[in-house]
Amino acid sequence: MQPSGVSARQRKPLSVRFFNRDAATVARELLGKLLVRRYQGELLVGRVVEAEAYLGQIDPAAHASAGQTPRNAVLFGPPGVAYVYFIYGNHYCLNVSCMPAGSAEGVLFRALEPVSGLATMAKLRGLDLRASELHDLRLAGWSSRLRSISSGPGRLTQAMAITREAHNGMALTSARSELFLADDGWRPERIAVTPRINVTKAADRLLRFLIAGNPFVSAKRIR
């Protein structure tokens, strides 16, 4: 499988309408799209290779299952907005709200394939990658260290300097935004669907979507 991130095609931001649909559809269609972060004058870009759908109040595994709280309020708002939460005392996780206000569906970003800004992303992750490793992407494949830049929900937020304080509640639908989603026309060949990772409730629901064969998909441990 060749790296997908070398396209110079135009990047068009995803619309509010894109997110105004059920989370499973949005999660599936987000695969192959770009997450773009403006960071200190540089563009950090990653392609979405793994995402999970959470179906709001009817979904026992969703943060919204117990109703609206200050933490999850963004999920109950309009579509296309970032919901960032802090988990296990260590990590931020990025979601985007789906469906109209009043419905609390959302999609969790679980893994990205780095496209540009690799050196900065590696630095934000605390990885001391050699220049030769950073060039891996343009050559044949990916080193395991390179793979750890953004393969995991906590890793990708760290690689893009995404925090709750800075980004929770931010609309992800404007190309002028500090953080947004875009479509460059690239499409995955094959999509796989599995149960969600590390959820104990509704553990049999097939709501995890990933690009089959992509090396940046997160570890598949299921508790």
Place this chain on the structure above:
DNA sequence: TTATAGATTGCCT
């Protein structure tokens, strides 16, 4: 007021 589980990761053996 205290306990515990959680949409995780990295380091240890």
Place this chain on the structure above:
DNA sequence: GGCAATCTATAAT
């Protein structure tokens, strides 16, 4: 494979 790190929400005392 085990487990510590350590914030947040909710359940139990």
